[in-house]
Amino acid sequence: MRGRRGDGPVVLxxxxxxxxxxxxxxxxxxxxxxxxxxxxxxxEEIDSVDRLPAGWGVDARPGHYRLRRRADAAMFAxxxxxxSWKQFLHPPRQRLFTEDGAGYQPADDDYPRLAFFGVHxxxxxxxxxxxxxxGGTAAFARRADGLFVVAVACTEPGDVCFCxxxxxxxxxxxxxxxxxxxxxxxxxxxxxxxxxxxxxTRALAAVPSRRAATAAETEQAHTAxxxxxxxxxxxxxxxxLRDLLHDSRESPRxxxxxxxxxxxxxxxxxCPTCFCTSTEDVTDLTGARAERAERWASCFELDFSFxxxxxxxxxxxxxxxxxxxxxxxxxxxxxGSSGCVGCGRCIAWCPVGIDITAEAAALAxxxxxxx
Amino acid sequence: MLPVAYRVxxxxxxxxxxxxxxxxPDRAPLRRGRPGQFYMLYARGIGEVPISISGIEDDGxxxxxxxxVGAVSRSLHSTRLGALVGVRGPFGIGxxxxxxxxxxxxxxxxxxxxxxLRPLVLELLGRRGDFGVITVIVGARGPSEFLFRDELxxxxxxxxxxxxxxxxxxxxxxxxxxxxxxxxxxxxxxDPATTTAFLCGPEPMxxxxxxxxxxxxxxxxRVQLSLERNMQCGVGVCxxxxxxxxxxxxxxxxxxxxxxxxxxxxxxx
Amino acid sequence: xLDDLGALPLxxxxxxxxxxxxxxxxxxxxxxxxxxxxxxxxxTRAWWLIRSxxxxxxxxxxxxxxxxxxxxxxGDVLGWSWFVPxxxxxxxxxxxxxxxxxxLDGARLRxxxxxxxxxxxxxxxxxxxxxxxxLHSTRARLLDLYAQPPDxxxxx
Numbered sequence: 001m002r003g004r005r006g007d008g009p010v011v012l013x014x015x016x017x018x019x020x021x022x023x024x025x026x027x028x029x030x031x032x033x034x035x036x037x038x039x040x041x042x043x044e045e046i047d048s049v050d051r052l053p054a055g056w057g058v059d060a061r062p063g064h065y066r067l068r069r070r071a072d073a074a075m076f077a078x079x080x081x082x083x084s085w086k087q088f089l090h091p092p093r094q095r096l097f098t099e100d101g102a103g104y105q106p107a108d109d110d111y112p113r114l115a116f117f118g119v120h121x122x123x124x125x126x127x128x129x130x131x132x133x134x135g136g137t138a139a140f141a142r143r144a145d146g147l148f149v150v151a152v153a154c155t156e157p158g159d160v161c162f163c164x165x166x167x168x169x170x171x172x173x174x175x176x177x178x179x180x181x182x183x184x185x186x187x188x189x190x191x192x193x194x195x196x197x198x199x200x201t202r203a204l205a206a207v208p209s210r211r212a213a214t215a216a217e218t219e220q221a222h223t224a225x226x227x228x229x230x231x232x233x234x235x236x237x238x239x240x241l242r243d244l245l246h247d248s249r250e251s252p253r254x255x256x257x258x259x260x261x262x263x264x265x266x267x268x269x270x271c272p273t274c275f276c277t278s279t280e281d282v283t284d285l286t287g288a289r290a291e292r293a294e295r296w297a298s299c300f301e302l303d304f305s306f307x308x309x310x311x312x313x314x315x316x317x318x319x320x321x322x323x324x325x326x327x328x329x330x331x332x333x334x335x336g337s338s339g340c341v342g343c344g345r346c347i348a349w350c351p352v353g354i355d356i357t358a359e360a361a362a363l364a365x366x367x368x369x370x371x
Numbered sequence: 372m373l374p375v376a377y378r379v380x381x382x383x384x385x386x387x388x389x390x391x392x393x394x395x396p397d398r399a400p401l402r403r404g405r406p407g408q409f410y411m412l413y414a415r416g417i418g419e420v421p422i423s424i425s426g427i428e429d430d431g432x433x434x435x436x437x438x439x440v441g442a443v444s445r446s447l448h449s450t451r452l453g454a455l456v457g458v459r460g461p462f463g464i465g466x467x468x469x470x471x472x473x474x475x476x477x478x479x480x481x482x483x484x485x486x487x488l489r490p491l492v493l494e495l496l497g498r499r500g501d502f503g504v505i506t507v508i509v510g511a512r513g514p515s516e517f518l519f520r521d522e523l524x525x526x527x528x529x530x531x532x533x534x535x536x537x538x539x540x541x542x543x544x545x546x547x548x549x550x551x552x553x554x555x556x557x558x559x560x561x562d563p564a565t566t567t568a569f570l571c572g573p574e575p576m577x578x579x580x581x582x583x584x585x586x587x588x589x590x591x592x593r594v595q596l597s598l599e600r601n602m603q604c605g606v607g608v609c610x611x612x613x614x615x616x617x618x619x620x621x622x623x624x625x626x627x628x629x630x631x632x633x634x635x636x637x638x639x640x
Numbered sequence: 641x642l643d644d645l646g647a648l649p650l651x652x653x654x655x656x657x658x659x660x661x662x663x664x665x666x667x668x669x670x671x672x673x674x675x676x677x678x679x680x681x682x683x684t685r686a687w688w689l690i691r692s693x694x695x696x697x698x699x700x701x702x703x704x705x706x707x708x709x710x711x712x713x714x715g716d717v718l719g720w721s722w723f724v725p726x727x728x729x730x731x732x733x734x735x736x737x738x739x740x741x742x743x744l745d746g747a748r749l750r751x752x753x754x755x756x757x758x759x760x761x762x763x764x765x766x767x768x769x770x771x772x773x774x775l776h777s778t779r780a781r782l783l784d785l786y787a788q789p790p791d792x793x794x795x796x
Binding site for chain 1: 376413415418419440573600603604606608609610616639
Binding site for chain 3: 388418420440441442443444481482483510511512516537539540541543545546547548549550551553554555557558572573575576579
């Protein structure tokens with residue numbers, strides 16, 4: 001991945017990485033990155049690379065997520081955490097306005113400048129998906145427009161990852177300011193860093209310990225990423241998924257999934273592109289002050305589709321069909337791309353281990369059998 | 372998007388559970404909607420619901436016909452004269468009257484479906500010479516459930532429209548037609564090449580009417596219907612109003628049967 | 641009358657010769673408004689294809705009086721029970737406005753169909769299509785689509 005601007009790839013060591021992080025903080029950014037808490041890797045504000053989960057990997061499988069100790073000190077060799085970057089751009093709850101007899105006031109919120117530190121390719125694509133859907137709303141635009149993104153290429157796909165077949169990784173696509181490739185071995189630990197914007201070039205230039213990468217180092221880093229694409233644990237079936245899901249509307253497979261799906265909505269909460277919200281309208285006890293907020297909603301909620309005395313989608317089969325069809329198919333009709341970025345979170349965090357790639361493959365087999 | 376304050380300047384009870392409110396902007400008006408579009412109406416502290424325009428006046432006031440079916444609509448339905456309501460909009464795609472010049476028009480309204488069709492009929496009457504025969508079929512549960520009864524009588528007497536009323540359940544004092552809206556629809560003699568239909572009412576009603584019209588040779592693209600789904604934002608970002616590939620607030624509520632035909636009959640879509 | 645019959649959807653599947661045969665058991669008739677055409681429980685004799693005007697199908701319900709179940713108009717068949725010999729009418733019928741109709745003699749039409757099964761089959765197809773439309777219409781009314789949601793299912 002060649003930097004579009006500036007001086008070409010540079011090499012940072014761990015101290016250099018901290019220098020980059022510090023430069024961002026000095027510049028007024030609140031830096032958000034992965035860190036270990038409560039036996040998981042979560043995303044929080046961090047103030048140094050010491051907070052990064054060095055040496056921690058994950059064992060992510062359908063319905064299963066555990067941390068495990070790595071033999072090296074890699075900081076970004078993990079995936080499928082319950083947090084995604086969407087909570088910072090599209091918060092789980094946000095106030096919209098208040099009304100107190102003197103008219104409607106938009107909710108005052110502070111919109112700090114955020115720097116995302118360690119965005120994998122799948123998650124970078126997810127941010128772009130959210131931008132397409134929500135970019136027209138004022139609150140999202142204010143949060144997303146000043147964003148600084150440090151992306152990270154993956155060299156070690158997790159078991160539930162399928163970014164390659166989703167077209168979003170393992171190398172990050174467009175939309176980063178700096179991209180890193182981490183090479184962590186028993187004897188050394190370094191990062192290939194490339195700028196993707198003027199802001200990224202400036203940020204790297206502010207790291208004193210950086211040095212230009214040699215051709216061999218660049219080659220080594222790029223090769224590691226290319227190789228990762230061939231080691232994905234899972235993949236979406238090939239072919240046009242939009243057509244497949246459309247043709248599968250009456251498939252018996254939905255009843256099959258419904259036997260397993262609890263409609264708990266975990267998948268929608270951990271999914272980095274799920275964006276649905278519901279509005280809440282309240283007043284204080286005297287009724288003098290009214291307020292509206294929006295909160296994350298899930299199409300698995302029983303009354304998500306409430307209409308005329310009942311929900312349109314009552315059965316769990318219809319609600320699972322809605323979620324999967326929207327994610328892989330009708331998102332194309334509505335927003336011009338797939339809604340799935342192949343991060344695998346829904347697979348790991350489903351309490352019963354439903355695997356969207358396996359469900360898609362089952363539908364594809366059934367469809368091929370008919371044809 | 373913030374609601375804008377509108378004041379209730381007129382309230383006309385329509386049936387036992389519905390009323391038409393005429394609203395005027397308290398200060399700055401919103402953009403004037405077109406027939407078939409909707410606004411989000413906010414009952415302070417209770418909630419917001421999508422309501423189609425049922426009247427667009429020259430003075431900038433907007434009329435909405437509200438049926439009491441839940442907490443928000445109950446509040447709006449019983450709003451007193453002079454009270455304020457929060458309004459956002461207009462949203463959505465309205466009835467397409469641009470491509471039907473010279474056509475015979477068939478308008479079928481079922482129950483509350485007459486409300487979004489009323490501004491369409493008024494617009495057509497304002498340009499009566501542009502169209503051929505206009506037939507308005509109105510179905511209601513019973514004789515006391517018709518909306519805009521006086522106006523329907525005036526339309527029938529006016530000579531510019533053919534108006535056919537029909538009830539699902541007769542009452543002792545009703546000497547008029549009894550039967551589902553598909554009965555008078557089936558009796559129409561149509562030239563499918565030059566007829567366009569506008570349907571609004573419960574989804575099964577629109578489906579049955581559309582199927583009949585298609586059987587009579589109307590192309591699906593010339594049957595327009597108004598869809599309804601749970602809506603919370605009106606601008607395509609909350610996700611609630613999806614019907615397959617459509618975001619009803621953004622791609623509708625008015626769509627043609629060519630778009631909606633294979634969606635409206637699907638179980639739990 | 642032949643051209644007339646050809647224009648009616650019910651007879652659209654018949655050829656000219658078959659329509660001529662139908663013509664021998666059919667009559668153009670007129671009824672003033674308020675005229676009872678069918679009496680509930682009476683033996684069937686003639687049935688009608690309404691050309692214009694409207695007719696109310698009704699039945700008597702103790703306590704509710706005479707209830708109109710459906711109204712029929714141009715193009716509608718009035719009376720299905722003639723199809724089976726020795727049937728009686730279910731429901732009555734009274735004209736709401738002046739009615740012009742084609743009246744067909746049930747017994748003679750049954751004989752004609754027995755003699756020419758092909759005519760009988762095509763006529764039956766037309767009648768079945770009309771009956772199915774009526775059935776769908778009735779089912780749609782059973783859905784009670786314009787009703788209020790029941791109390792426990794109001795919107796939040």
